[in-house]
Amino acid sequence: MQDLELLRYPIGKYLPPTTINIGHIQLWIEDLIELPQLIAQATIHLSEEELETPYRPDGWTVRQVVHHLADSHINAYTRVRLTLTEDDPTIRPYFEERWAELPDAKNGDIQLSIALLTAIHQRWVALLKTLLPEDFERRYFHPESKQQHTLGYLIGNYAWHGKHHLGHIEAALKN
Template structure:
């Protein structure tokens, strides 16, 4: 793996299987449950200068990453609700790169998004823990890849997404500490 690829995908690209065991599903739910505390602990002592440092050349800053996680996981929660209440709904994607360039993502205090992540994950995990196997097999359609995604797969996607962006920040912290 090249250095740039490793910086972009520190845990590798998402690879969500179509057959997902109950054990794997529970592991992913635990990842989602633990993210708010893990992320908050990782970034809570960062200065504004550190928060405004890109995790790689040409990448988002830590601040933008935190706000992006909040935005993205909010969307995910809504997608779960749509798929649970509608028959294979077509979801609306959003332009995440453009959202990351908006004022709130570039300059707002991360505490806003950390609190939002805490609340959204609390609600999401509560929802997931109450779902039946049949509910996990419900689907939504994503227009960008013209793909149909089961809610079981979506849990895996967002567990990966949690670890993916956590690793971006964690690796930056490790590189900064190694250079000190």
């Protein structure tokens, strides 16, 4: 059996650069542009059985991962807008593991979440492309980690997050 840590973090944990620059931001925006299509391609021909395959023991199913991506990235988009319109906002965390257990995430059609992910990413990227470099230095406070982060950090984190869960889908389908 594969190492559990590799199954949990197929591309490794998010390690942001010490200094985030506009080059990083541009690469991460490209990742955000590509993600919905990569998820759609990875899941287009999956059977119900494959959608019910967990990516690791006691892990979410492929279906739950797809729905989680839409849920999480909707929250991220909201956090970006809060950070751009408020001074040092405190973002609202959510219980992602509970959301993944709701009936729509456990049993729902993944095409709905792929459509949501596609739309959110289109809108998100359109906004990000209008920002000035200093906008990515704006900060928000995350009450779970009790840390302030920059908008640049958030963009990098969610670019990683998409690849991270795409890795989960690919791992589930290999096993």
